[in-house]
Amino acid sequence: MTDDKLDTKAKILAIAEDLFAELGFDAASTRLIAKKADVNIAMLNYYFGGKEGLYMAIIERHILANRIKLQNINSDNISSFEKLYRFIDGYVDNMRRNLAVQKLMYIEMSLTLRSQLNEQIVELLSKNLVQVKRIIDDGVSNGSFAKVDSDMLIASMFGTKIYLINASPMASILFNGHANSKDLLDDEMVVRLKNHLKTMFKLYLTKS
Known part of the structure; x- marks a missing residue:
C-alpha cells in the first residue's frame, strides 16, 4: 500500500x-x-x-496496541510486582488518553443490536485479559503473590474503570460533589486511581 x-x-x-x-x-x-x-x-x-468495519478497525487498533504493551511487560525480566505496577500505570494512562473510544466500546458491548460487533470486541479483549491474568498467575506460581481469587480481583479493577467512564455523572458526584465535571479524569484523579489500584492489588497479593 x-x-x-x-x-x-x-x-x-x-x-x-x-x-x-x-x-x-x-x-x-x-x-x-x-x-x-x-x-x-x-x-x-x-x-x-462500511461503518461496522470502520468502527472495528478503530477498536482493534487500540486493543492490539494495548496487547503488545502487555506482552512486553510479561516478557520483561522484572519482578511480578514491578510487572503489575507497570501494567496499572499503562492501564490508567490509556484509560484517560482514549476515554471517548473506551466509553463507546463499553456502550456497544452492553447492547444487543449488533451482536456480531459485540462478539468481535469481546474476542479481541479476551486475548488482552489472558495477558493480564498471566501477570497475576505467574506471580502466584513463582511465590511472589498470595493465592487469591484473581478473577474477582481483575473484575474489581474493570468495575472501577467502567464506573468512572460509563457512570461519570455519578462518579463526579462522588469525587467532586457535583455531576457536571468536564474532566473527571484530571491529573489528580489519575494519580489517585493509580495509587488506589496499586494499593488494592498489593493488599490482596502480599503474602501474610
Whole structure:
C-alpha cells in the first residue's frame, strides 16, 4: 500500500474516531464521516467495508496496541510486582488518553443490536485479559503473590474503570460533589486511581 493510501486510511480512522466518540455509532453516518475526511463513500467502503468495519478497525487498533504493551511487560525480566505496577500505570494512562473510544466500546458491548460487533470486541479483549491474568498467575506460581481469587480481583479493577467512564455523572458526584465535571479524569484523579489500584492489588497479593 502506498504512503498516500496509508495517509488516507489514517485520516479516515482519525475523523471517524472523533465522530463516533462525539455522536455515537448510529448518529455518525458514513456520509458524514466521508464528508469530514474529504473522501467519497465508495472509498470509505473500499478500505473498511462500511461503518461496522470502520468502527472495528478503530477498536482493534487500540486493543492490539494495548496487547503488545502487555506482552512486553510479561516478557520483561522484572519482578511480578514491578510487572503489575507497570501494567496499572499503562492501564490508567490509556484509560484517560482514549476515554471517548473506551466509553463507546463499553456502550456497544452492553447492547444487543449488533451482536456480531459485540462478539468481535469481546474476542479481541479476551486475548488482552489472558495477558493480564498471566501477570497475576505467574506471580502466584513463582511465590511472589498470595493465592487469591484473581478473577474477582481483575473484575474489581474493570468495575472501577467502567464506573468512572460509563457512570461519570455519578462518579463526579462522588469525587467532586457535583455531576457536571468536564474532566473527571484530571491529573489528580489519575494519580489517585493509580495509587488506589496499586494499593488494592498489593493488599490482596502480599503474602501474610
